[in-house]
Amino acid sequence: MATTEGTKLWGGRFVGNTDPVMESFNASIAYDQRMWDADIRGSKAYVKALEKAQLVSMEENQKILHGLDQIADEWAKGTFEIKPGDEDIHTANERRLKVSNYFFLFIDSAANLFKGLFVFRLGMLYLLFNPILCSVTLREINVLFPGYTHLQRAQPIRWSHWILSHAVALSRDVDRLLEIKKRVNVLPLGSGAIAGTYLAYDLLFFFKYEIGRIFSLCFFCVFFLAEFLFWASLCLTHLSKMAEDLMLYSTKEFSFVTLSDAYSTGSSLMPQKRNADSLELIRSKAGRLFGRCAGFMMTLKGLPSTYNKDLQEDKEAMFDCYDTVHAVLQVTTGVLSTLKINQSVMEAALSPDMLATDLAYYLVRKGVPFRDAHSLSGKAVFTAESKNVSLNQLTKEDLIAISPLFEDDVSSLWDYQSSVEQYSAPGGTAKSSVETQVEHLRKWTKILMQ
Structure with a gap:
């Protein structure tokens, strides 16, 4: 059924109905309804600002807040009814409220991101905290295994050293995420579609997010999301790299580690198989x-x-990245905490x-330049x-x-420890060195948890 244009927020300019196919193509309510809480909280802050600007009365303000x-x-109980003409979460809430004053300004993806950042922060910290305590403690700190370059055996290293290499990468991801949080810690309300707003109000006074400042230039708001998407891509690239290592180490050819049954699957044809599907999916999600x-x-x-309407695509990308990273962090934590x-x-x-x-180092200690020592060791x-x-x-x-220069003491070299x-x-x-690094990460984690 086509929708009458007069019922839309922007419908006064148009005559006739929107084609049903276009109606569906134009709508984003299917995925941006997840922003209902952010939209309502932003709307509450905005109507209070309108009262302060004497554009709505105290009585009108109370009625609107009660309606919100x-x-x-209704959203919390799952009883909110979405109508065919609801383009997005903002128009759906406006339609349900039936308020003539247009105060549903675009809140942008940043509003939902604040909540997401905190969840990610806890997830990242747990991911670091768990393997550090479970795998880099004295229980396994003496375990040696081959380190690889070019997928060829290179030098002996500690198993805990390998874990720390990934823990450090993830700690840098946390630092980057907190830097992004500083940059998105702004309030886009009032920026409008292009020119800002002519209303004078103090949004920071009413808005209950931890907002640092108002961002009144709508020209740049959307790039916050692009930065978040890049962060998520880099974070999962790091996790994918770790998953690839563990996949190799869990094969029969290596047999360095064994995945828990909880994070493995079998084959519908070959009963003996233990497939590392959890790790393969972590790897694939990075590409996604x-x-x-x-x-x-x-x-x-x-x-x-x-x-521009193209920017409607940002919500779906953000929600998908949020859900994907959150799931990957949970699975990775499970894999590492149960790994044998x-x-x-x-x-x-x-x-x-x-x-x-x-x-080669033996010869260097005898005074041979490393280039020459490397050549002699190669021989x-x-x-x-x-x-x-x-x-x-x-x-x-x-x-x-x-x-x-080789003497009897060269025999002391053949000791991996x-x-x-x-x-x-x-x-x-x-x-x-490993113990120092573990202590450093523990202190770093403790500071972030405060």
């Missing part, structure tokens, strides 16, 4: 969010200044060739491969033939 409370109650971000950026790229490591398999995967760098690796023996099985004569302990600089994989 009734509408909020990047697509949302890129899609919205392409929408912005072609727009002229101020409001196979220490014996990890340590059995260590091999003497991973200490080739240590062999030792080649000799071992040619003789089909491991690097630590080369004889003293083999090593002296490569460099006369000693190798790991030499990297005691900040960010290194020595036990003392």
Whole structure:
């Protein structure tokens, strides 16, 4: 059924009805109804400002506030009835209230984002807090396993060092999120579609969000959302990277870790399978969010200044990113908190060739420039491969033939614990360094939780 234009907020200019297909195509109520609480709270603040500006009486103000409370109650109970002519959450609430004064100014996505930021903050902190306490404590701090570059065994590291590498990335995501919060901590009410408002009122006095200032330039409001979408994309890129590592480590070829049944699935054909679908979905969601971000950026790229109907696409992108990141954080937390490591398999995967760098360092301590030491160590690796023996099985004569600086004490190099302990600089994989990093993140977490 077509909608009569006269019933719309903007209908006075038009004659006749909107095509039903266009009516549906134009509407955003299907997804932006989630903003009902933000819309009503913003409307309450605005009508109080109108009373202060003497544009509505005290009696009118009380009637409107009472009506808004009734509408909020209907939304909360799930009894609010959406009509065919309700384009979005703002017009739906206005239609239900039947108020002639137009005070439903566009609140923008930032209003809903304030609530979301707090949820994300707690989710991120829990994600960091859980693996730090469960996996980087003394219980597992002595576990060594191969570190990889180019998917090839590189150097021995601590399992806790690997976890910390991802924890640090996520802590930086939290910092970025808090920086975004500072930038979106503004009130777009009163900016209007282009010119602002002629009404004089103090919105900050009435608005109950933690707003830092009024943002009166509508030209730029929508870019807050673009920044949020980018943040979500980067955050899930970090989680995807971690998920990819764990997928490899959980394969039979590696067998470093075992996922809980709660975060694994089976095969409809092969009974023996334990599929890491939780990790695969984490990885796929990163692509989903990047697509949302890129899609919205392409929408912005072609727009002229101020409001255009294209910007209706922002709510769906924001809600999808919010839901996706929230779900991924929950699943990732579950995966890490139930993950079992196979220490014996990890340590059995260590091999003497991973200490080739240590062999080069040995020569550096003898005064050889690292470039030359690297070359001599490489020759030792080649000799071992040619003789089909491991690097630590080369004889003293083999090593002296490569460099006369090799002496009996070279045998002390073939110890993985000693190798790991030499990297005691900040960010290194020595036990003392890992413990320092854990303590730093614990203090950082405690400060943010205050």
